[in-house]
Amino acid sequence: MLTFAQExxxxxxxxxxxxxxxxxxxxxxxxxxxxxxxALRGVDLDVAAGEMTLLVGPxxxxxxTLISIVAGLLDPTEGEIHVLGxxxxxxxxHKLVDFRGANLGFVFQQYNLLPALSAVENxxxxxxxxxxxxxxxxxxxxELLNAVGLGSKLKxxxxxxxxxxxxxxxxxxxxxxxxxxxxxxxxxxxxDAESGRVAMELLRKVAVQPGRAVIVVTHDxxxxxxxxxxxxxxxxxxxxxxxxxx
Amino acid sequence: xGWVAIKMLAGDRTKFFGLIFGVSFxxxxxxxxxxxxxxxxxxxxxxxxxxxxxxxWVMDSRIRHLDEVPGLPATDLTRVRSVPxxxxxxxxxxxxxxxxxxxxxxxxxxxxxxxxxxxxxxxxEMLAGELADLHKPDAVIIDKAGYEYxxxxxxxxxxxxxxxxxxxxxxxxxxxxxxxxxxxxxPFVTLxxxxxxxxxxxxxxxxxxxxxxxxARAKPGENEQEVCRRIQEATGRLALTREQFFWKTxxxxxxxxxxxxxxxxxxxxxxxxxVAIAGQTFYLFVVENLKQFGSLKAMGVRDSKIVGMVLLxxxxxxxxxxxxxxxxxxxxxxxxxxxxxxxxxxxxxEAMVGVAGAVAAIILFATFVSVRRLLVLxxxxxxxx
Ligand SMILES: Nc1ncnc2c1ncn2[C@@H]1O[C@H](COP(=O)(O)OP(=O)(O)OP(=O)(O)O)[C@@H](O)[C@H]1O
Ligand SMILES: [Mg+2]
Numbered sequence: 001m002l003t004f005a006q007e008x009x010x011x012x013x014x015x016x017x018x019x020x021x022x023x024x025x026x027x028x029x030x031x032x033x034x035x036x037x038x039a040l041r042g043v044d045l046d047v048a049a050g051e052m053t054l055l056v057g058p059x060x061x062x063x064x065t066l067i068s069i070v071a072g073l074l075d076p077t078e079g080e081i082h083v084l085g086x087x088x089x090x091x092x093x094h095k096l097v098d099f100r101g102a103n104l105g106f107v108f109q110q111y112n113l114l115p116a117l118s119a120v121e122n123x124x125x126x127x128x129x130x131x132x133x134x135x136x137x138x139x140x141x142x143e144l145l146n147a148v149g150l151g152s153k154l155k156x157x158x159x160x161x162x163x164x165x166x167x168x169x170x171x172x173x174x175x176x177x178x179x180x181x182x183x184x185x186x187x188x189x190x191x192d193a194e195s196g197r198v199a200m201e202l203l204r205k206v207a208v209q210p211g212r213a214v215i216v217v218t219h220d221x222x223x224x225x226x227x228x229x230x231x232x233x234x235x236x237x238x239x240x241x242x243x244x245x246x
Numbered sequence: 247x248g249w250v251a252i253k254m255l256a257g258d259r260t261k262f263f264g265l266i267f268g269v270s271f272x273x274x275x276x277x278x279x280x281x282x283x284x285x286x287x288x289x290x291x292x293x294x295x296x297x298x299x300x301x302x303w304v305m306d307s308r309i310r311h312l313d314e315v316p317g318l319p320a321t322d323l324t325r326v327r328s329v330p331x332x333x334x335x336x337x338x339x340x341x342x343x344x345x346x347x348x349x350x351x352x353x354x355x356x357x358x359x360x361x362x363x364x365x366x367x368x369x370x371e372m373l374a375g376e377l378a379d380l381h382k383p384d385a386v387i388i389d390k391a392g393y394e395y396x397x398x399x400x401x402x403x404x405x406x407x408x409x410x411x412x413x414x415x416x417x418x419x420x421x422x423x424x425x426x427x428x429x430x431x432x433p434f435v436t437l438x439x440x441x442x443x444x445x446x447x448x449x450x451x452x453x454x455x456x457x458x459x460x461x462a463r464a465k466p467g468e469n470e471q472e473v474c475r476r477i478q479e480a481t482g483r484l485a486l487t488r489e490q491f492f493w494k495t496x497x498x499x500x501x502x503x504x505x506x507x508x509x510x511x512x513x514x515x516x517x518x519x520x521v522a523i524a525g526q527t528f529y530l531f532v533v534e535n536l537k538q539f540g541s542l543k544a545m546g547v548r549d550s551k552i553v554g555m556v557l558l559x560x561x562x563x564x565x566x567x568x569x570x571x572x573x574x575x576x577x578x579x580x581x582x583x584x585x586x587x588x589x590x591x592x593x594x595x596e597a598m599v600g601v602a603g604a605v606a607a608i609i610l611f612a613t614f615v616s617v618r619r620l621l622v623l624x625x626x627x628x629x630x631x
Pocket of ligand 1 (some may be wrong): 030031057063064
């Protein structure tokens with residue numbers, strides 16, 4: 001068995017479109033006894049780096065549960081998950097937190113910006129969490145906001161921004177530390193058609209990079225065209241994988 | 247992440263001010279009540295503290311506190327004087343009498359009889375008149391609060407006209423002439439304090455043996471405790487240093503009056519109100535921000551940092567609340583210091599330290615409850631709507 005360092009190193013040496021996420025027989029049960037509900041019933045899935053993978057399926061089929069597990073925010077009941085060459089089962093406590101901080105980026109349906117911080121401060125958070133000095137982090141976050149077209153809104157508070165603008169701040173926040181895996185849950189669900197399109201364009205242009213995997217959960221069929229791979233889920237299982245979509 | 251914590255806290259105006267209000271209120275109530283309590287309890291022994299020139303008190307051995315003093319036979323004075331190591335010893339009288347004023351009203355008064363020759367135990371600060379005038383026939387010196395209590399109708403014109411010296415009244419059918427007004431610590435019961443010569447005080451009070459204390463001093467270089475022990479051995483009386491007598495009286499009051507309980511209840515209420523308001527508001531603040539803390543966790547902020555953030559938030563609230571509360575308390579005492587019956591009470595150092603501890607406990611409790619919620623928080627809630 002390879003150590004963490006060896007696995008990570010072997011991942012680095014693979015070509016940039018290597019498999020970023022491998023799920024093997026992943027199940028997830030919530031509760032026990034009569035109140036038990038089974039969210040995942042054995043998911044096998046590979047996610048490639050360098051492209052956008054869409055995760056689609058009816059409400060309640062387990063999409064959010066699956067990406068929570070992939071992102072190391074939730075423990076599976078059974079199964080193996082390798083993210084960027086790292087077996088998540090062996091990462092515990094603050095090692096897991098540090099792994100997330102260094103390698104993962106998140107975009108949420110409800111943006112999850114801190115309302116008391118300005119746009120640029122919000123975007124700087126992951127950098128600061130990595131130990132970068134506040135000043136420098138804010139400076140870099142400002143450049144990122146420029147890149148997502150919000151150069152004039154650096155000091156704006158989230159409550160002064162539209163939903164689409166807040167989501168763009170969230171995308172900037174998710175990318176500042178150049179994560180190798182970006183996880184987005186319904187990033188367009190709270191947005192109108194035009195703002196949703198802008199957000200997806202941004203993800204396609206700015207987020208998708210060689211060596212970075214982007215997983216987008218959605219049931220918004222207007223955006224299916226943005227994904228190179230579409231994974232269909234139903235009732236806790238992966239039922240179909242369309243590759244080479246766009 | 248400290249600045250993020252502060253911005254989060256201050257960003258929620260309502261809760262922020264609610265929290266600070268809760269802690270300030272508790273700190274104010276506790277520091278004010280503890281100070282008043284200490285001040286009032288000390289009053290029970292204030293006449294001991296006011297006697298600055300005699301470090302040893304000799305009294306009947308069955309006495310429990312300052313206001314319960316049977317007389318001593320006159321021979322005790324000579325016996326104390328002959329104990330080795332005693333530098334000097336003088337008689338001292340403390341008793342109560344009924345004063346009859348010129349207008350026919352009467353007042354209970356505390357009479358203190360000082361040794362005729364030395365005036366040991368005399369007031370330190372005179373506001374009007376001369377201490378030496380106490381040697382004149384029928385002379386008494388009265389304390390400021392007592393003067394206002396005896397002649398309340400003159401209180402308003404006092405500032406303009408000053409104290410009226412040489413006025414007379416009667417105690418126990420004997421004449422008394424006010425030759426001076428002094429400052430003295432308030433006694434526990436707010437009665438006027440009259441200082442007079444020992445030979446005269448025996449005529450003001452009906453007791454047979456007027457001397458109920460012998461005040462003494464040890465020779466330079468002698469150990470006071472040791473001299474006290476020798477006096478006790480030689481006379482069979484109780485001999486205490488001023489400090490010991492002070493605490494004996496205080497302990498008696500603490501143990502035998504309802505005062506500690508009453509104050510204790512108010513102080514405990516202040517504490518509980520603080521715990522309830524601050525604890526609950528803080529908990530609500532954290533619970534409402536669970537998702538924010540969750541996203542920080544998801545983005546790689548360690549639990550220890552999150553706990554640090556919450557502690558910092560608690561610290562800010564606690565510090566601000568403490569300063570405001572204790573500041574209000576100090577303001578209260580400054581404002582009330584001109585009111586005679588509240589004069590002499592002030593914000594006590596003990597209260598400030600104790601309240602700091604209590605506020606720390608309130609904050610620790612509030613943060614502890616909230617931190618538990620954060621530590622068990624599933625960061626996966628960030629994906630939930
Ligand atoms: N914390 C939880 N406790 C209990 N059951 C849960 C929990 N989280 C999810 N579930 C259940 O697991 C199943 C899958 O939920 P999940 O949120 O993953 O679905 P989803 O595909 O993201 O749905 P949607 O499209 O509505 O967001 C659902 O039946 C849900 O009720
Ligand atoms: Mg979902």
